[in-house]
Amino acid sequence: MRKILMAGVAAIALGASLAASNAADLKFKPGEDARFNWKSYEEFAAAHKMDGQELSIFGPWRGDDQALVESVLAYFTEATGIKVNYxxxxxxxxxxxxxxxxxxxPNIAVLPQPGLIxxxxxxxxLTPLGDETxxxxxxxxxxxSSWVGLGTYKGKDGAPALYAFPYKIxxxxxxxxxxxxFADAGYEVPQSMEDLKALTEKIVADGGTPxxxxxxxxxxxxxxATDW
Structure with missing residues (x-):
């Protein structure tokens, strides 16, 4: 199975199939609600007809948040015909x-911890997302380039590659x-990572816990700790 990790899953999993989604289930019907511009949705739907395919997504949202996520995924299913299992x-x-x-x-895992990724x-x-992404x-x-850097990690072979697509920061x-x-101890606020490391060593040398x-x-x- 292809493995993809997006940037930032199941002892008992809460599953939800969105295969039966149709326009009647959607809060806002595509092309009918004049409050929205449906051009990008219609273009995406026309270019991605994939009836019969399935997509598994594992993420952190449960309860009310899960319901909101599923309401968004329902539009993806409506546009593409892809059965989404969250x-x-x-x-x-x-x-x-x-x-x-x-x-x-899962095909896609939504994770907030860079260390875990x-x-x-x-x-x-994980499968690299490729040059196009x-x-x-x-x-x-x-x-x-900064976001690409945040989503780039070394693979099993030691070579760096883009594995994560940051979408929420x-x-x-x-x-x-x-x-x-700081004033009492005579410490200056560090302006770089090198300064921070030097200050850490100085505080330890002074008998403190930095x-x-x-x-x-x-x-x-x-x-x-994985956020670091």
């Missing part, structure tokens, strides 16, 4: 590893500090 799990970080190691990966890529579980990101994303991995403490991060998250304990 699944999720409360412990999806662990489950995606179980699935890929067991030989039953890199680990899966290094073990050969890389070119599209470079041409359509502001600072496209959250601000994370911020370093918080107390300005008064870093503190909360990693507890139930069955997903440790995942905050």
């Amino acid at each position: 699944a999720s799990s409360e412990n999806y970080e662990q489950q995606i590893v179980i699935d890929v190691e067991g030989g039953s990966p 890199g680990d899966l890529a290094s073990k050969g579980f 890389r070119d599209w990101l470079n041409e359509n994303y502001a600072a496209g 959250d601000v994370k991995s911020l370093v918080w500090y107390v300005p008064e403490n 870093w503190c991060i909360g990693l507890g998250s139930g069955g997903a304990t440790g995942w905050p």
